[in-house]
Amino acid sequence: MKSMIWGAVIAACLTISVNASADVIEVAQDGLLFIPSEVIIQQGDTVRWIWGNGAHTVTSGAGLFDPNMASLFDFPLDAVNTTAEYTYDGPPGEYPYFCIPHFFLGMTGNVTVLPAETTGTEEATWSQVKALFQ
């Protein structure tokens, strides 16, 4: 019975992952939080940040001491600029970002970019599913 349930879960994951079209993943801002703060996407997907309140930035990099901060993007996120978007079409990997004025208050997030679907073979998909749990 248990294996049947896992089979169903895995089948559901495979079905979702096989959708090779580029997606837009939304991240909300509320107070000093990006919600969700961690997202897992595929190469070519776009993340859209949606302003909630206050004045913030969405800035690429691991923080104010990251020499590469803002090398990918540095968006305002405030009452005037209520959305920001970035398409992750670079190499797969971890892409941290943060809010400049609130970095020291822990306003950070991370985007994990998985390899893009190539042919949608089961093996490629399965390795992506496994990568979610590593």
Ligand SMILES: [Cu+2]
């Ligand atoms: Cu902020």
